[in-house]
Amino acid sequence: MAETSFVQSPKRATVHYIVAIIIFTVYGSKVCPFIDSLPTAVLLLQSATVFMLLYFVRLILRAIYHGEVSLITNVGIFALAGIGFAIWYATLYGFPLDSNLKVVFGMAILGVMISLDLAIDNTRYQTAHPNTQFEAPHKFTPLAGQIGLGAMLLVIMVTVLLGLVVTKDLLWLVEHTEHKTTIADIDSILKEFFFVGLVVLGYIAVISKNGANLIHQQLERQTHAMVLAADGQLEQKLPSNHTGELGVIAYYTNKMLNDLQTSYDEINRTRDATIIGLSTLAEVRDNETGAHILRTQNYVRALAYTLRRQSKYAAYLSDDTIDLLYKSAPLHDVGKVGIPDAILLKPGKLTDEEFVIMKTHAQLGADALSMTEKSVEGIAFLRFAQEIAATHHEKWDGSGYPLGLAGNRIPLSGRLMALADVYDALISKRVYKPAFSHEKAKEIILQGKGTHFDPAVVEAFLACEHQFVEIAAQFADDGMLDARAG
Template identity: 45%
Template sequence: MTHSPYNAPLTLKLYVLAGVVFGIYAGRVCPMLETLSFTQLFSHITLTFGVVFLIRHFLLRDHSLVTQQRQARLDTTLMFFASLILAAFYNLHYDFTLDSNLKVLFGMTLFGFFTGLLLQLDSKIATFDGLDKQQRAQFELSGQRQSLVKQMILLISLLLFTLTTMLTMVAVKDIFWLEHNPQRILDGSGKISVIKEFLYIALVLGGYVIAIMVQWSKLMHRVLLSHERSLMEVTQGNISKRLPIFEHNELGSVASLTNQMLDSLESSQDEVKTTRDVAIVSLSALAESRDNETGAHILRTQEYVRALAMHLSQFECYKDLLTDNYIELLYKSAPLHDVGKVGIPDNILLKPGKLTDEEFEIMKGHPEIGAKALSMAEGQLGSNSFLQLAKEISLTHHEKWDGSGYPNQLKEQEIPLSGRLMALADVYDALISERVYKKAFSHDKAKSIILQGNGNHFDPQVVEAFLAIEQQFVAIADKYRSMEASENALEEGVMPS
C-alpha cells in the first residue's frame, strides 16, 4: 500500500490553528488599526486562510512539492502570496502603516512555513511507517543529497531570525505607538499591552518549535530504531539483513555504506561456508570410503540430528543454545562424527563378524582420533564454532547417559547436547540399516531398542523428542532409501554385465 503524502485532515487543522492564532494576535494582542474591530479583522483573516486552504486542498494537493515531501516550501510560498493580497487590501482600504503591512507579510509567511514543515514531517513519518520490511530493504540512495546537519542549522537559523525579526518589529511598533499615545504610559495599559504581546509571541513560537522538534525526533527515532534492529539481527547471525535507506542524507549514506559492507561480508561468508562444506564433504567421503557404511548414513544422521534439535528448540531450556545458526552448524558438522575411523586398521574396520575385545578397544579409539585431527585443524585455522562443534560431536557421540560410554565415560549433562543428539541418531540409523553382519531392523524394532536405552544410553529428553517426531525419522529414512535404490538401479543399468 502506497502512502499519500497529502493529509487532508491534518492540513485543515493546521490551517485553522494558524488562522485562529494569527487572528487573535491581530485583533486582541496587537491591533493593526484601532479603528478596525476584532470582528472585521477576524472575518478578513478567516476568509483569507479559508481561500488559501481551498486552493491548497483542491488545486495543489498533488503538486510536485507535495509528492516530493517538500510541503514547507509550498505552504510558505502560498501564504506569502496570500499575505501580499491581504496587505494590499489593508493598505488600500484602511491606510495601514508600513510596520503593520510588514507584520501581515511576515506573520502569514511564518505561519505558512511552520504549517508546511509540520505537514512535511508528518508525511515522512507516515511514509516510513507505511513501508513494510521488504520495501525498506529495497530502498536505494536517490535524488540530490540533503544534509541533516545543514537542515538543522537552517532550521535553527530561521527560528533565530524569526524571533529576532518579530521582537524587533514589536519593539519598533511599540515604541512608535507609545510615543503617539503617552496616556497609555501614564495609566499603565501600555506596559501591559507590550508584555502581553511579547508573551503571546513567545508562547506561539515556542509551541510551534516544540511541535516541530517532536515530529523531527519521531522521524529520527523511527529511522535509528530501524537501523538498530537491523544491526541487532546481523549480530545474531542474520547476515542477509540490510539497513533501510529512507532518505539521501547522512543517515542514508551511512546505511548505504553499511549495506555495501554487509554485501561484501555476506559474499566472503558464503565463500567461507562453501569452503567449509567442501571440507566436510571431503573428510566425510574419506571416512566413508574406508567403512562399510554408505554415504546415505551420513546424510540421514545429519537430518535426524537437525530434526531433533529443531524440536527441542521450542522448549525454554534449549532456546538460548539451539538458535537457527547453531542448528545449521550442527547439521553441517554432523557428517564428521565418524571421521576418526580413517585411523582404524582395515582388518578391524571392515571385519564382517563380531569384533574381539581387543579389536573393539582399538575401534573405541576412533572418537579421539577424529577429535585430535579436528583439533590440529583448529590449531591451524583458529578456534571457531564449526571446528569446535565438529570436534565435540566426534569425541562424545559414543558417550552414554549413565556414564558407561567411551572414550571418557561422561554422563548426563557432562555430555554436550550435540553428542547426545548424535548418539541417538547414529544408533537409530545403524539399527534400520543393513550391515554385512545383520539385516535391517524395522522402525518399530529400532524404536523399542531405543526405548530400552532411555535413561541409560540416551538422554531421556532426547528420547522424548524422538518419540514426538518419529514420523519425521521414518520419512527421512524412506527418502534416502529410495535415493539409494534409484542410484543402484542406475548403476546396474549403465554398467556392463
C-alpha cells in the same frame, strides 16, 4: 535495544492549520490595535476560510508531487494568502501599508514554520519506511550547515517580524494618540510584542523538538543496527534517504552490512563444503552411503528441536546451537579414515581384536578434530563436531566407548547422535543384517532406554518419530526397507 517506530500522521498538518486559525483570530480580536475593532466571529470566519483553502491547496499539491510540498512552494502559498489578506483589509477596512506588510510577513513566517515542521515529520516517516534502493550519496549539505542555516533564517525572520510589530505600533501610537501616552497604550504595544514573540518561540520549540527526534531516531536505528551486527545479525538495513551526514553514514553502514553478509555467507558455504567433503571421505571408505550423512544430521536436528520443549534444555538448544549440531553431525565418523580397509570393509562379523581396532575410530576422529580446533580457535562447529565424534558411541549406563562416560557426563551432542546413528543403522541394509522397519527399530531403541540411550532423548524420539519416518523416506538408499512398513 528497542527500535523506534514512527508512522506519519495526517493529524499533524490538520493541527497546525487549526492552531494557525486560532492564533490569527486571537491576535486580531485581542491583540492587534487595528483588527481588534472587528467582531471575533468575523475574524474567525475569515481566518478559517483562508487556512482551510491553504490546507486543501496543500493536499492537492501533495497529490500532484506524490509527497511533501517543498518549503519554497509552501512559503510562497502562505505569502500569497497574506497578500490576499492585506488587499482585503486595505480595501475593506482601510488598513495602512505597514500593518498590511506585517500581515504578509506574518503569514510567510507562519508558512515557513509549519512547512519546516511538516518537512521534518515527512523525513521521519520516510526514514521509518525506507525504500529498498540505497544509492551512493554524491552531494549533500552538511547537517551542521542545515541546522545553522535554519537557525539563522528563523532569527532573521523573527527579528524582522518583531521589528515590523514595533514599527507599526509606534506609528499607530504617534498617529492615533492625541494626548499624552498612557500606560494602556504601552500595555497594548507590549501585549502585541509578547504575543508575537511567544507564538514564534512556540513554533521554534516544536520544530526543534521534532528535529531532535528525527536525529535521535536515525542515531537509534544506527546503534540498533550495529548492536545486531555485533551479534551476527546482518539483515538490518538503515534508510539512506535522510539528508546530510546521517544519510551518508546510513549508506555506508548498509554497504558494510551487505559486504559482511556476503563474506559471512561465503564462509558458511566454505565450511559446509569442507564438512561434506570430510564426511564423504569417511563414508566412501565404509559400507555406508552419503545419504546416511543426510539422514543422521536431520535426525539430530529433529531430536534437538523436540528436546528443547523441555525447560531443562530450552536455553541451551537455541536456534544457533541446533544449526551447529546439524552442520557438524556429518563428521561423527570422520575417524574411520584411520581404520584399515581390511577391517573397515570386511563383509563378515569382526573378530574381538578387529572390533577393538574398529572402536578406535571415535577417538581418532575426536583427536583429528581437536587438533584442528586448537589450530583455528573460535570455530564453534569444530567443538560440536569433536564432541560428537568422541562420544556418539558412549552409552547412558557407562558401557560405551572410547571413554566409558555415563549419564550427563556424555555431552548432549553425543547423546543425540547416539540415537540418530543407531536408528539409521537399524533401518539400513548391511552385509551382516537386513533393513529393519521403523517399528522394529523403535522397539530396539525403547529396549535401550536408560541403558544405551538418554531417557530424555528417547522421549524426544517418540515425540517426533513421524519426522524420522519422513526423513528416512526422503533420503532413502536404494534397497532400503521403507521405514513406514510394519
